[in-house]
Amino acid sequence: MKKNLLIIGAGGVAHVAAHKAAMYNDELGDICIASRTLSKCEGIIESIQRKGHLKDPAKRLYARQINALDIPATVDLIKETQSEIVINLGQAFLNMSVLEACLETGAAYIDTAIHEEPDKVCENPPWYANYEWKRKDRCMEKGITAILGAGFDPGVVNAYCALAVKHHFDKIETIDILDVNAGRHGKYFATNFDPEINFREFIKVWTWIDRRWKEYPTHTVKRVWEFPVVGQQPIYLNGHDELHSLSKNIDADSIRFWMGFGDHYINVFTVLRTLGFLSHLPVKLANGQEVVPLKVTKALLPDPMTLAPNYTGKTCIGNIVKGWKDGKRRELFIYQVSDHKACYEEVESQAISYTAGVPPVAAARLIANGAWDVKTMVNVEELDPDPFIALLDQMGLPTDYKEIEPDSPASFNGTVRDLETEIAESTVTVTVSAADPMIAVRPKQSP
CATH class of the missing domain: 3.40.50.720 (NAD(P)-binding Rossmann-like Domain)
Known part of the structure; x- marks a missing residue:
């Protein structure tokens, strides 16, 4: 002990x-x-x-x-x-x-x-x-x-993979890990955890497809899927920590990670990255001083801890596993939903x-x-x-399960097509007003 x-x-x-x-x-x-x-x-x-x-x-x-x-x-x-x-x-x-x-x-x-x-x-x-x-x-x-x-990811989603192997599948074909935050913090732009670590994740995408590593540009492979509780959400193929061990320890043809991003986040991120503000390497100023642009950007953004009191909405994170059980095809979503407000009420934190x-x-x-x-x-x-x-x-993190009929409209298709098609379908549309920047983050009004 x-x-x-x-x-x-x-x-x-x-x-x-x-x-x-x-x-x-x-x-x-x-x-x-x-x-x-x-x-x-x-x-x-x-x-x-x-x-x-x-x-x-x-x-x-x-x-x-x-x-x-x-x-x-x-x-x-x-x-x-x-x-x-x-x-x-x-x-x-x-x-x-x-x-x-x-x-x-x-x-x-x-x-x-x-x-x-x-x-x-x-x-x-x-x-x-x-x-x-x-x-x-x-x-x-x-x-x-x-x-x-x-x-959680990595961590709980890794355990979900082990759970699928131990109890729910005889053979696994694909695993798609989906991470969505459908909450609102009320800031123009903020990251939910350390901005420096957050932005460093999105330089390039390493993913495990057909039992080998493949690289894709960031935020270029997009899907929209109907999640339990939080509804329809846009998600993008990303690299992530857990893929590096799961590819070694779990017998599956493909293991992919998808993260949810709204159009506003993609727009701000793309501008920051294009202008060089997300670089992790130092640059020299006119006076000879060296600064790391990413650290400057981090200093300008809200501290993630300050988001908690006013956060509303829910998160949904889980694994869609496809394979076979008892000779029949099976698709199962193993997932967890957390509520920002409930988390704050319990431990003064966001979800x-x-x-x-x-x-x-x-x-x-x-x-x-x-x-x-x-x-x-x-x-x-x-x-x-x-x-x-x-x-x-x-x-406080109860696990839920959702059976999905294989190849039905509710099924998740994580197969990556040719890059030209993926890029064409990953574009975003944003609303911007210099006079009222917060127009970009206000909920859209129903017609």
Whole structure:
């Protein structure tokens, strides 16, 4: 049994994770929240206390300041706090540093995203092989549990793949992971999580089709599909973390990831990218000073944490799996719907952070009770999905299922056609007014 939890990071996802961990501190023990900015950690603690979420008041809930790129300092913090489980919810640039600290101390490691280097974006697949997987043998030799990508996507959607294999299909043909946010935050333009990490995802598309990697331009393959609860939504083919491990661990002909974007987002993103404001590489100003355009753009956009109080609407994330069961064709949508307002009422967060912040705490509980304390490095789809899904059902992320008649109008067609056709059908139409910029984001009036 492992106890005492260290949460590294103090953004929106860490905020949710800390709330959920506090609700189960009788299982997890003491909880330390650590980040470069101590006041943010203290703000999370105040939120937990305000909502009365500390289940066992005899257990400690406290904050520390840390630069998690400093491996010796992180080692010292793990030892000082006697933390046996570390959830890394800082920026993806920290993954290798925090993992190294866990390797040195013996603490279990959990993260929610693939490692990134500041000067590299959308690395060639399988991306995990560049960083995390190189340390798998060391985890095994030292008996250290490291669970990679244990958020929602990656994370829960990986478990949905394992669930499909274990219970619902004898043979899988295709998996399409769909992620839609049908909510409204009331800002002209904002990202739902760290803008820097958000924009770095959309440089190019690596996807797994016909059992090999294929590359496409960003936002050029579009589909419109009728989702449960949130209705008809536009989605675009994208690359994403989970594809890099699922292509290795799940036997399927094609595994694709689709994300929802409205016309307004596509328009603003395209302008920013075309003008160079999304570049992750430094540029030199006339006075000789160097700046990174993407970091400047991030500084100008709203902090995702500030979106939560006024957010309305719902998210829908899940997997459409096609294949065969008992000799018959089957198409099944395994999915989860979250409500922004309900998330705020519960933990003072919006649903994007909520869906990413709850799963790593469920993973920590499974490590603590031994069910997922596998003493090696794994991606989520390599683990038994049943206890994970059962905990998520209890913790605010219940899973739903929708049977779809194969090849019916309700079926999802993720087959990518020739690029000329896809580009022609992916164009967007936007409404712009220089005198009233918010006209672009106001709901359209019915005729």
